[in-house]
Amino acid sequence: MNKKLLAVMMIVSVIFTVSLILVILQMKAPDKRIAEVLQDGTVLYTIDLNSAENQTIRIDAKSGSYNIITIENGEIYISDAGCPDHICMKTGILKSENVPIVCLPNKLVIRFR
Amino acid sequence: MKLRRLTELSLLTSVALIIFIIEQRFPDIAPIPGVKLGLANIVTVYAVYRYHPGESAMMVTARLLLGAFFSNNVSALIYSAAGAYLCLIGMLGVRHIIPEKYLWLCSVIxxxxxxxxxxxxxxxxxxTTAVISYFPVLMVSGTIAGSFTGICTQFLVKHIDRTR
Known part of the structure:
Protein backbone atom coordinates (compact mmCIF):
# COMPACT_ATOMS: atom_id res chain seq x y z
CA MET A 1 0.00 0.00 0.00
CA ASN A 2 1.54 3.29 -1.03
CA LYS A 3 1.69 6.48 1.01
CA LYS A 4 -0.83 8.47 -1.03
CA LEU A 5 -3.47 5.79 -0.67
CA LEU A 6 -2.84 5.65 3.06
CA ALA A 7 -3.23 9.43 3.28
CA VAL A 8 -6.54 9.32 1.39
CA MET A 9 -7.78 6.58 3.70
CA MET A 10 -6.77 8.59 6.76
CA ILE A 11 -8.57 11.71 5.52
CA VAL A 12 -11.75 9.77 4.77
CA SER A 13 -11.78 8.05 8.14
CA VAL A 14 -11.10 11.32 10.01
CA ILE A 15 -14.00 13.06 8.20
CA PHE A 16 -16.25 10.10 8.96
CA THR A 17 -15.34 10.00 12.65
CA VAL A 18 -15.69 13.76 13.14
CA SER A 19 -19.06 13.77 11.35
CA LEU A 20 -20.30 10.86 13.45
CA ILE A 21 -19.39 12.71 16.65
CA LEU A 22 -21.11 15.86 15.37
CA VAL A 23 -24.26 13.90 14.50
CA ILE A 24 -24.39 12.49 18.01
CA LEU A 25 -23.87 15.96 19.48
CA GLN A 26 -26.64 17.35 17.27
CA MET A 27 -29.19 14.99 18.73
CA LYS A 28 -29.50 16.77 22.06
CA ALA A 29 -32.83 18.50 22.61
CA PRO A 30 -32.79 22.29 22.41
CA ASP A 31 -33.57 24.66 25.27
CA LYS A 32 -34.70 27.34 22.86
CA ARG A 33 -38.39 27.75 22.17
CA ILE A 34 -38.40 30.54 19.59
CA ALA A 35 -38.74 29.32 16.03
CA GLU A 36 -38.19 31.38 12.95
CA VAL A 37 -39.43 30.83 9.44
CA LEU A 38 -37.11 31.89 6.63
CA GLN A 39 -37.81 32.07 2.95
CA ASP A 40 -34.98 32.75 0.53
CA GLY A 41 -32.82 33.92 3.44
CA THR A 42 -35.24 36.49 4.87
CA VAL A 43 -37.13 35.97 8.12
CA LEU A 44 -40.89 35.86 7.51
CA TYR A 45 -42.11 34.92 10.98
CA THR A 46 -40.65 34.65 14.44
CA ILE A 47 -42.78 32.46 16.66
CA ASP A 48 -42.49 31.94 20.40
CA LEU A 49 -43.66 28.35 20.69
CA ASN A 50 -44.41 28.70 24.43
CA SER A 51 -47.05 31.35 23.89
CA ALA A 52 -48.17 30.75 20.31
CA GLU A 53 -51.76 29.70 19.74
CA ASN A 54 -52.58 26.71 17.60
CA GLN A 55 -52.66 27.92 14.03
CA THR A 56 -51.74 27.21 10.45
CA ILE A 57 -49.73 29.54 8.25
CA ARG A 58 -49.70 29.31 4.48
CA ILE A 59 -46.55 30.43 2.71
CA ASP A 60 -46.56 30.79 -1.04
CA ALA A 61 -43.36 30.35 -3.00
CA LYS A 62 -42.44 32.37 -6.06
CA SER A 63 -42.78 29.26 -8.21
CA GLY A 64 -46.47 28.98 -7.34
CA SER A 65 -45.88 26.15 -4.88
CA TYR A 66 -46.75 26.46 -1.19
CA ASN A 67 -46.09 25.18 2.34
CA ILE A 68 -48.60 24.94 5.17
CA ILE A 69 -46.96 25.36 8.58
CA THR A 70 -48.90 24.09 11.60
CA ILE A 71 -48.29 25.17 15.18
CA GLU A 72 -49.94 22.83 17.63
CA ASN A 73 -49.44 22.58 21.39
CA GLY A 74 -46.10 24.37 21.24
CA GLU A 75 -44.79 22.27 18.39
CA ILE A 76 -44.12 23.39 14.83
CA TYR A 77 -44.14 21.33 11.65
CA ILE A 78 -45.01 21.47 7.97
CA SER A 79 -48.36 19.79 7.44
CA ASP A 80 -48.72 20.20 3.69
CA ALA A 81 -46.55 21.22 0.77
CA GLY A 82 -46.88 21.62 -2.95
CA CYS A 83 -43.41 20.34 -3.70
CA PRO A 84 -42.89 16.91 -5.27
CA ASP A 85 -40.71 15.27 -2.61
CA HIS A 86 -42.49 16.25 0.66
CA ILE A 87 -39.25 15.86 2.60
CA CYS A 88 -40.15 18.89 4.73
CA MET A 89 -43.34 17.10 5.84
CA LYS A 90 -41.49 13.88 6.59
CA THR A 91 -38.98 15.72 8.77
CA GLY A 92 -41.88 16.12 11.21
CA ILE A 93 -41.81 18.30 14.30
CA LEU A 94 -38.90 20.72 14.71
CA LYS A 95 -36.89 19.11 17.49
CA SER A 96 -33.24 19.97 17.18
CA GLU A 97 -31.46 23.27 17.27
CA ASN A 98 -29.03 21.98 14.69
CA VAL A 99 -31.33 20.23 12.26
CA PRO A 100 -33.82 22.64 10.72
CA ILE A 101 -36.86 21.76 8.65
CA VAL A 102 -35.89 22.50 5.07
CA CYS A 103 -37.91 22.65 1.88
CA LEU A 104 -35.39 22.91 -0.94
CA PRO A 105 -37.82 23.51 -3.83
CA ASN A 106 -39.59 26.39 -2.04
CA LYS A 107 -36.41 27.73 -0.37
CA LEU A 108 -38.05 27.54 3.05
CA VAL A 109 -36.28 26.96 6.37
CA ILE A 110 -37.78 26.60 9.85
CA ARG A 111 -35.29 26.64 12.71
CA PHE A 112 -34.84 27.59 16.34
CA ARG A 113 -33.41 31.02 16.81
CA MET B 1 -15.06 8.29 -31.19
CA LYS B 2 -15.35 4.67 -32.16
CA LEU B 3 -18.86 3.41 -32.70
CA ARG B 4 -18.38 0.62 -30.19
CA ARG B 5 -17.27 3.10 -27.55
CA LEU B 6 -20.25 5.34 -28.23
CA THR B 7 -22.66 2.42 -27.99
CA GLU B 8 -21.17 1.27 -24.71
CA LEU B 9 -21.43 4.76 -23.24
CA SER B 10 -25.05 5.10 -24.37
CA LEU B 11 -25.83 1.76 -22.80
CA LEU B 12 -24.18 2.84 -19.54
CA THR B 13 -26.14 6.10 -19.59
CA SER B 14 -29.45 4.29 -20.01
CA VAL B 15 -28.58 1.81 -17.24
CA ALA B 16 -27.71 4.69 -14.91
CA LEU B 17 -30.93 6.45 -15.86
CA ILE B 18 -33.05 3.39 -15.16
CA ILE B 19 -31.37 2.84 -11.79
CA PHE B 20 -31.82 6.53 -10.99
CA ILE B 21 -35.54 6.49 -11.78
CA ILE B 22 -36.22 3.21 -9.99
CA GLU B 23 -34.40 4.50 -6.91
CA GLN B 24 -36.69 7.53 -6.81
CA ARG B 25 -39.61 5.16 -6.34
CA PHE B 26 -38.01 3.76 -3.17
CA PRO B 27 -39.41 5.14 0.06
CA ASP B 28 -37.12 7.71 1.69
CA ILE B 29 -34.61 6.25 4.10
CA ALA B 30 -34.44 9.35 6.31
CA PRO B 31 -36.40 12.61 6.35
CA ILE B 32 -33.33 14.62 5.42
CA PRO B 33 -32.80 15.96 1.91
CA GLY B 34 -29.91 14.17 0.25
CA VAL B 35 -29.83 10.99 2.32
CA LYS B 36 -30.12 8.20 -0.24
CA LEU B 37 -28.24 5.23 -1.60
CA GLY B 38 -27.23 6.85 -4.87
CA LEU B 39 -27.24 3.58 -6.78
CA ALA B 40 -26.70 5.39 -10.09
CA ASN B 41 -23.24 6.20 -8.75
CA ILE B 42 -22.30 2.56 -9.41
CA VAL B 43 -22.32 3.34 -13.13
CA THR B 44 -20.35 6.57 -12.67
CA VAL B 45 -17.61 4.85 -10.66
CA TYR B 46 -17.44 2.11 -13.28
CA ALA B 47 -17.09 4.72 -16.04
CA VAL B 48 -14.36 6.54 -14.08
CA TYR B 49 -12.29 3.36 -13.93
CA ARG B 50 -12.95 2.04 -17.44
CA TYR B 51 -13.40 5.13 -19.66
CA HIS B 52 -11.65 8.41 -20.38
CA PRO B 53 -12.49 11.41 -18.16
CA GLY B 54 -14.24 13.18 -21.05
CA GLU B 55 -16.37 10.13 -21.76
CA SER B 56 -17.38 9.82 -18.11
CA ALA B 57 -18.29 13.52 -18.04
CA MET B 58 -20.49 13.14 -21.13
CA MET B 59 -22.24 10.18 -19.58
CA VAL B 60 -22.89 12.00 -16.31
CA THR B 61 -24.17 15.07 -18.16
CA ALA B 62 -26.60 13.01 -20.24
CA ARG B 63 -27.83 11.16 -17.15
CA LEU B 64 -28.33 14.40 -15.21
CA LEU B 65 -30.36 16.12 -17.92
CA LEU B 66 -32.45 13.09 -18.87
CA GLY B 67 -32.94 12.17 -15.20
CA ALA B 68 -34.27 15.65 -14.42
CA PHE B 69 -36.67 15.58 -17.38
CA PHE B 70 -37.92 12.04 -16.79
CA SER B 71 -38.49 12.50 -13.08
CA ASN B 72 -40.25 15.82 -13.71
CA ASN B 73 -37.97 17.55 -11.25
CA VAL B 74 -36.03 20.09 -13.29
CA SER B 75 -35.91 22.53 -10.36
CA ALA B 76 -33.67 20.06 -8.50
CA LEU B 77 -31.22 19.99 -11.43
CA ILE B 78 -28.96 22.65 -9.93
CA TYR B 79 -28.50 20.57 -6.75
CA SER B 80 -27.92 17.29 -8.55
CA ALA B 81 -25.58 18.92 -11.09
CA ALA B 82 -23.44 20.54 -8.37
CA GLY B 83 -23.23 17.20 -6.57
CA ALA B 84 -22.61 15.06 -9.61
CA TYR B 85 -19.83 17.20 -11.12
CA LEU B 86 -17.97 17.69 -7.84
CA CYS B 87 -18.24 13.94 -7.29
CA LEU B 88 -16.94 13.20 -10.80
CA ILE B 89 -14.03 15.66 -10.58
CA GLY B 90 -13.01 14.26 -7.19
CA MET B 91 -13.17 10.65 -8.33
CA LEU B 92 -11.17 11.41 -11.49
CA GLY B 93 -8.61 13.07 -9.24
CA VAL B 94 -8.15 10.14 -6.89
CA ARG B 95 -8.54 7.45 -9.56
CA HIS B 96 -4.80 7.12 -10.12
CA ILE B 97 -4.03 7.10 -6.39
CA ILE B 98 -6.54 4.40 -5.54
CA PRO B 99 -5.92 1.01 -7.17
CA GLU B 100 -8.88 -1.10 -8.23
CA LYS B 101 -8.48 -3.32 -5.20
CA TYR B 102 -9.64 -0.36 -3.06
CA LEU B 103 -12.17 0.90 -5.58
CA TRP B 104 -14.86 1.27 -2.90
CA LEU B 105 -12.79 4.05 -1.31
CA CYS B 106 -13.07 6.06 -4.52
CA SER B 107 -16.84 5.63 -4.35
CA VAL B 108 -16.89 6.82 -0.72
CA ILE B 109 -14.96 9.96 -1.68
CA THR B 128 -28.92 30.80 4.16
CA THR B 129 -26.27 28.82 5.97
CA ALA B 130 -28.90 26.88 7.95
CA VAL B 131 -28.56 23.88 5.64
CA ILE B 132 -24.90 23.40 6.64
CA SER B 133 -26.15 21.70 9.80
CA TYR B 134 -27.06 18.74 7.58
CA PHE B 135 -23.42 18.36 6.62
CA PRO B 136 -22.35 15.84 9.30
CA VAL B 137 -25.41 13.65 8.71
CA LEU B 138 -24.77 13.69 4.99
CA MET B 139 -21.08 12.81 5.47
CA VAL B 140 -21.98 9.78 7.57
CA SER B 141 -24.75 8.66 5.22
CA GLY B 142 -22.50 9.35 2.24
CA THR B 143 -19.76 7.12 3.65
CA ILE B 144 -22.18 4.26 4.24
CA ALA B 145 -23.96 4.62 0.90
CA GLY B 146 -20.66 5.14 -0.92
CA SER B 147 -19.15 1.98 0.58
CA PHE B 148 -22.19 -0.01 -0.52
CA THR B 149 -22.24 1.28 -4.09
CA GLY B 150 -18.44 0.98 -4.20
CA ILE B 151 -18.54 -2.70 -3.27
CA CYS B 152 -21.24 -3.22 -5.92
CA THR B 153 -18.98 -1.57 -8.49
CA GLN B 154 -16.06 -3.74 -7.48
CA PHE B 155 -18.08 -6.88 -8.19
CA LEU B 156 -19.35 -5.34 -11.40
CA VAL B 157 -15.88 -4.44 -12.70
CA LYS B 158 -14.64 -7.97 -12.07
CA HIS B 159 -17.66 -9.54 -13.72
CA ILE B 160 -17.75 -7.29 -16.79
CA ASP B 161 -14.00 -7.67 -17.38
CA ARG B 162 -14.45 -11.44 -17.40
CA THR B 163 -17.33 -11.45 -19.86
CA ARG B 164 -15.82 -8.98 -22.30
Missing part, protein backbone atom coordinates in the same frame (compact mmCIF):
# COMPACT_ATOMS: atom_id res chain seq x y z
CA UNK B 110 -17.37 10.47 -4.57
CA UNK B 111 -20.40 10.18 -2.29
CA UNK B 112 -18.93 12.62 0.23
CA UNK B 113 -18.14 15.14 -2.50
CA UNK B 114 -21.58 14.67 -4.04
CA UNK B 115 -23.22 15.65 -0.75
CA UNK B 116 -20.75 18.51 -0.26
CA UNK B 117 -21.65 19.89 -3.68
CA UNK B 118 -25.36 19.64 -2.96
CA UNK B 119 -25.02 21.50 0.33
CA UNK B 120 -22.90 24.18 -1.33
CA UNK B 121 -25.58 24.59 -4.01
CA UNK B 122 -28.30 24.76 -1.33
CA UNK B 123 -26.40 27.47 0.57
CA UNK B 124 -26.08 29.54 -2.61
CA UNK B 125 -29.65 28.95 -3.78
CA UNK B 126 -31.39 29.47 -0.45
CA UNK B 127 -29.23 32.38 0.75
Missing amino acids: GAMLHNTGQIAAAVVMMH
Whole structure:
Protein backbone atom coordinates (compact mmCIF):
# COMPACT_ATOMS: atom_id res chain seq x y z
CA MET A 1 0.00 0.00 0.00
CA ASN A 2 1.54 3.29 -1.03
CA LYS A 3 1.69 6.48 1.01
CA LYS A 4 -0.83 8.47 -1.03
CA LEU A 5 -3.47 5.79 -0.67
CA LEU A 6 -2.84 5.65 3.06
CA ALA A 7 -3.23 9.43 3.28
CA VAL A 8 -6.54 9.32 1.39
CA MET A 9 -7.78 6.58 3.70
CA MET A 10 -6.77 8.59 6.76
CA ILE A 11 -8.57 11.71 5.52
CA VAL A 12 -11.75 9.77 4.77
CA SER A 13 -11.78 8.05 8.14
CA VAL A 14 -11.10 11.32 10.01
CA ILE A 15 -14.00 13.06 8.20
CA PHE A 16 -16.25 10.10 8.96
CA THR A 17 -15.34 10.00 12.65
CA VAL A 18 -15.69 13.76 13.14
CA SER A 19 -19.06 13.77 11.35
CA LEU A 20 -20.30 10.86 13.45
CA ILE A 21 -19.39 12.71 16.65
CA LEU A 22 -21.11 15.86 15.37
CA VAL A 23 -24.26 13.90 14.50
CA ILE A 24 -24.39 12.49 18.01
CA LEU A 25 -23.87 15.96 19.48
CA GLN A 26 -26.64 17.35 17.27
CA MET A 27 -29.19 14.99 18.73
CA LYS A 28 -29.50 16.77 22.06
CA ALA A 29 -32.83 18.50 22.61
CA PRO A 30 -32.79 22.29 22.41
CA ASP A 31 -33.57 24.66 25.27
CA LYS A 32 -34.70 27.34 22.86
CA ARG A 33 -38.39 27.75 22.17
CA ILE A 34 -38.40 30.54 19.59
CA ALA A 35 -38.74 29.32 16.03
CA GLU A 36 -38.19 31.38 12.95
CA VAL A 37 -39.43 30.83 9.44
CA LEU A 38 -37.11 31.89 6.63
CA GLN A 39 -37.81 32.07 2.95
CA ASP A 40 -34.98 32.75 0.53
CA GLY A 41 -32.82 33.92 3.44
CA THR A 42 -35.24 36.49 4.87
CA VAL A 43 -37.13 35.97 8.12
CA LEU A 44 -40.89 35.86 7.51
CA TYR A 45 -42.11 34.92 10.98
CA THR A 46 -40.65 34.65 14.44
CA ILE A 47 -42.78 32.46 16.66
CA ASP A 48 -42.49 31.94 20.40
CA LEU A 49 -43.66 28.35 20.69
CA ASN A 50 -44.41 28.70 24.43
CA SER A 51 -47.05 31.35 23.89
CA ALA A 52 -48.17 30.75 20.31
CA GLU A 53 -51.76 29.70 19.74
CA ASN A 54 -52.58 26.71 17.60
CA GLN A 55 -52.66 27.92 14.03
CA THR A 56 -51.74 27.21 10.45
CA ILE A 57 -49.73 29.54 8.25
CA ARG A 58 -49.70 29.31 4.48
CA ILE A 59 -46.55 30.43 2.71
CA ASP A 60 -46.56 30.79 -1.04
CA ALA A 61 -43.36 30.35 -3.00
CA LYS A 62 -42.44 32.37 -6.06
CA SER A 63 -42.78 29.26 -8.21
CA GLY A 64 -46.47 28.98 -7.34
CA SER A 65 -45.88 26.15 -4.88
CA TYR A 66 -46.75 26.46 -1.19
CA ASN A 67 -46.09 25.18 2.34
CA ILE A 68 -48.60 24.94 5.17
CA ILE A 69 -46.96 25.36 8.58
CA THR A 70 -48.90 24.09 11.60
CA ILE A 71 -48.29 25.17 15.18
CA GLU A 72 -49.94 22.83 17.63
CA ASN A 73 -49.44 22.58 21.39
CA GLY A 74 -46.10 24.37 21.24
CA GLU A 75 -44.79 22.27 18.39
CA ILE A 76 -44.12 23.39 14.83
CA TYR A 77 -44.14 21.33 11.65
CA ILE A 78 -45.01 21.47 7.97
CA SER A 79 -48.36 19.79 7.44
CA ASP A 80 -48.72 20.20 3.69
CA ALA A 81 -46.55 21.22 0.77
CA GLY A 82 -46.88 21.62 -2.95
CA CYS A 83 -43.41 20.34 -3.70
CA PRO A 84 -42.89 16.91 -5.27
CA ASP A 85 -40.71 15.27 -2.61
CA HIS A 86 -42.49 16.25 0.66
CA ILE A 87 -39.25 15.86 2.60
CA CYS A 88 -40.15 18.89 4.73
CA MET A 89 -43.34 17.10 5.84
CA LYS A 90 -41.49 13.88 6.59
CA THR A 91 -38.98 15.72 8.77
CA GLY A 92 -41.88 16.12 11.21
CA ILE A 93 -41.81 18.30 14.30
CA LEU A 94 -38.90 20.72 14.71
CA LYS A 95 -36.89 19.11 17.49
CA SER A 96 -33.24 19.97 17.18
CA GLU A 97 -31.46 23.27 17.27
CA ASN A 98 -29.03 21.98 14.69
CA VAL A 99 -31.33 20.23 12.26
CA PRO A 100 -33.82 22.64 10.72
CA ILE A 101 -36.86 21.76 8.65
CA VAL A 102 -35.89 22.50 5.07
CA CYS A 103 -37.91 22.65 1.88
CA LEU A 104 -35.39 22.91 -0.94
CA PRO A 105 -37.82 23.51 -3.83
CA ASN A 106 -39.59 26.39 -2.04
CA LYS A 107 -36.41 27.73 -0.37
CA LEU A 108 -38.05 27.54 3.05
CA VAL A 109 -36.28 26.96 6.37
CA ILE A 110 -37.78 26.60 9.85
CA ARG A 111 -35.29 26.64 12.71
CA PHE A 112 -34.84 27.59 16.34
CA ARG A 113 -33.41 31.02 16.81
CA MET B 1 -15.06 8.29 -31.19
CA LYS B 2 -15.35 4.67 -32.16
CA LEU B 3 -18.86 3.41 -32.70
CA ARG B 4 -18.38 0.62 -30.19
CA ARG B 5 -17.27 3.10 -27.55
CA LEU B 6 -20.25 5.34 -28.23
CA THR B 7 -22.66 2.42 -27.99
CA GLU B 8 -21.17 1.27 -24.71
CA LEU B 9 -21.43 4.76 -23.24
CA SER B 10 -25.05 5.10 -24.37
CA LEU B 11 -25.83 1.76 -22.80
CA LEU B 12 -24.18 2.84 -19.54
CA THR B 13 -26.14 6.10 -19.59
CA SER B 14 -29.45 4.29 -20.01
CA VAL B 15 -28.58 1.81 -17.24
CA ALA B 16 -27.71 4.69 -14.91
CA LEU B 17 -30.93 6.45 -15.86
CA ILE B 18 -33.05 3.39 -15.16
CA ILE B 19 -31.37 2.84 -11.79
CA PHE B 20 -31.82 6.53 -10.99
CA ILE B 21 -35.54 6.49 -11.78
CA ILE B 22 -36.22 3.21 -9.99
CA GLU B 23 -34.40 4.50 -6.91
CA GLN B 24 -36.69 7.53 -6.81
CA ARG B 25 -39.61 5.16 -6.34
CA PHE B 26 -38.01 3.76 -3.17
CA PRO B 27 -39.41 5.14 0.06
CA ASP B 28 -37.12 7.71 1.69
CA ILE B 29 -34.61 6.25 4.10
CA ALA B 30 -34.44 9.35 6.31
CA PRO B 31 -36.40 12.61 6.35
CA ILE B 32 -33.33 14.62 5.42
CA PRO B 33 -32.80 15.96 1.91
CA GLY B 34 -29.91 14.17 0.25
CA VAL B 35 -29.83 10.99 2.32
CA LYS B 36 -30.12 8.20 -0.24
CA LEU B 37 -28.24 5.23 -1.60
CA GLY B 38 -27.23 6.85 -4.87
CA LEU B 39 -27.24 3.58 -6.78
CA ALA B 40 -26.70 5.39 -10.09
CA ASN B 41 -23.24 6.20 -8.75
CA ILE B 42 -22.30 2.56 -9.41
CA VAL B 43 -22.32 3.34 -13.13
CA THR B 44 -20.35 6.57 -12.67
CA VAL B 45 -17.61 4.85 -10.66
CA TYR B 46 -17.44 2.11 -13.28
CA ALA B 47 -17.09 4.72 -16.04
CA VAL B 48 -14.36 6.54 -14.08
CA TYR B 49 -12.29 3.36 -13.93
CA ARG B 50 -12.95 2.04 -17.44
CA TYR B 51 -13.40 5.13 -19.66
CA HIS B 52 -11.65 8.41 -20.38
CA PRO B 53 -12.49 11.41 -18.16
CA GLY B 54 -14.24 13.18 -21.05
CA GLU B 55 -16.37 10.13 -21.76
CA SER B 56 -17.38 9.82 -18.11
CA ALA B 57 -18.29 13.52 -18.04
CA MET B 58 -20.49 13.14 -21.13
CA MET B 59 -22.24 10.18 -19.58
CA VAL B 60 -22.89 12.00 -16.31
CA THR B 61 -24.17 15.07 -18.16
CA ALA B 62 -26.60 13.01 -20.24
CA ARG B 63 -27.83 11.16 -17.15
CA LEU B 64 -28.33 14.40 -15.21
CA LEU B 65 -30.36 16.12 -17.92
CA LEU B 66 -32.45 13.09 -18.87
CA GLY B 67 -32.94 12.17 -15.20
CA ALA B 68 -34.27 15.65 -14.42
CA PHE B 69 -36.67 15.58 -17.38
CA PHE B 70 -37.92 12.04 -16.79
CA SER B 71 -38.49 12.50 -13.08
CA ASN B 72 -40.25 15.82 -13.71
CA ASN B 73 -37.97 17.55 -11.25
CA VAL B 74 -36.03 20.09 -13.29
CA SER B 75 -35.91 22.53 -10.36
CA ALA B 76 -33.67 20.06 -8.50
CA LEU B 77 -31.22 19.99 -11.43
CA ILE B 78 -28.96 22.65 -9.93
CA TYR B 79 -28.50 20.57 -6.75
CA SER B 80 -27.92 17.29 -8.55
CA ALA B 81 -25.58 18.92 -11.09
CA ALA B 82 -23.44 20.54 -8.37
CA GLY B 83 -23.23 17.20 -6.57
CA ALA B 84 -22.61 15.06 -9.61
CA TYR B 85 -19.83 17.20 -11.12
CA LEU B 86 -17.97 17.69 -7.84
CA CYS B 87 -18.24 13.94 -7.29
CA LEU B 88 -16.94 13.20 -10.80
CA ILE B 89 -14.03 15.66 -10.58
CA GLY B 90 -13.01 14.26 -7.19
CA MET B 91 -13.17 10.65 -8.33
CA LEU B 92 -11.17 11.41 -11.49
CA GLY B 93 -8.61 13.07 -9.24
CA VAL B 94 -8.15 10.14 -6.89
CA ARG B 95 -8.54 7.45 -9.56
CA HIS B 96 -4.80 7.12 -10.12
CA ILE B 97 -4.03 7.10 -6.39
CA ILE B 98 -6.54 4.40 -5.54
CA PRO B 99 -5.92 1.01 -7.17
CA GLU B 100 -8.88 -1.10 -8.23
CA LYS B 101 -8.48 -3.32 -5.20
CA TYR B 102 -9.64 -0.36 -3.06
CA LEU B 103 -12.17 0.90 -5.58
CA TRP B 104 -14.86 1.27 -2.90
CA LEU B 105 -12.79 4.05 -1.31
CA CYS B 106 -13.07 6.06 -4.52
CA SER B 107 -16.84 5.63 -4.35
CA VAL B 108 -16.89 6.82 -0.72
CA ILE B 109 -14.96 9.96 -1.68
CA GLY B 110 -17.37 10.47 -4.57
CA ALA B 111 -20.40 10.18 -2.29
CA MET B 112 -18.93 12.62 0.23
CA LEU B 113 -18.14 15.14 -2.50
CA HIS B 114 -21.58 14.67 -4.04
CA ASN B 115 -23.22 15.65 -0.75
CA THR B 116 -20.75 18.51 -0.26
CA GLY B 117 -21.65 19.89 -3.68
CA GLN B 118 -25.36 19.64 -2.96
CA ILE B 119 -25.02 21.50 0.33
CA ALA B 120 -22.90 24.18 -1.33
CA ALA B 121 -25.58 24.59 -4.01
CA ALA B 122 -28.30 24.76 -1.33
CA VAL B 123 -26.40 27.47 0.57
CA VAL B 124 -26.08 29.54 -2.61
CA MET B 125 -29.65 28.95 -3.78
CA MET B 126 -31.39 29.47 -0.45
CA HIS B 127 -29.23 32.38 0.75
CA THR B 128 -28.92 30.80 4.16
CA THR B 129 -26.27 28.82 5.97
CA ALA B 130 -28.90 26.88 7.95
CA VAL B 131 -28.56 23.88 5.64
CA ILE B 132 -24.90 23.40 6.64
CA SER B 133 -26.15 21.70 9.80
CA TYR B 134 -27.06 18.74 7.58
CA PHE B 135 -23.42 18.36 6.62
CA PRO B 136 -22.35 15.84 9.30
CA VAL B 137 -25.41 13.65 8.71
CA LEU B 138 -24.77 13.69 4.99
CA MET B 139 -21.08 12.81 5.47
CA VAL B 140 -21.98 9.78 7.57
CA SER B 141 -24.75 8.66 5.22
CA GLY B 142 -22.50 9.35 2.24
CA THR B 143 -19.76 7.12 3.65
CA ILE B 144 -22.18 4.26 4.24
CA ALA B 145 -23.96 4.62 0.90
CA GLY B 146 -20.66 5.14 -0.92
CA SER B 147 -19.15 1.98 0.58
CA PHE B 148 -22.19 -0.01 -0.52
CA THR B 149 -22.24 1.28 -4.09
CA GLY B 150 -18.44 0.98 -4.20
CA ILE B 151 -18.54 -2.70 -3.27
CA CYS B 152 -21.24 -3.22 -5.92
CA THR B 153 -18.98 -1.57 -8.49
CA GLN B 154 -16.06 -3.74 -7.48
CA PHE B 155 -18.08 -6.88 -8.19
CA LEU B 156 -19.35 -5.34 -11.40
CA VAL B 157 -15.88 -4.44 -12.70
CA LYS B 158 -14.64 -7.97 -12.07
CA HIS B 159 -17.66 -9.54 -13.72
CA ILE B 160 -17.75 -7.29 -16.79
CA ASP B 161 -14.00 -7.67 -17.38
CA ARG B 162 -14.45 -11.44 -17.40
CA THR B 163 -17.33 -11.45 -19.86
CA ARG B 164 -15.82 -8.98 -22.30
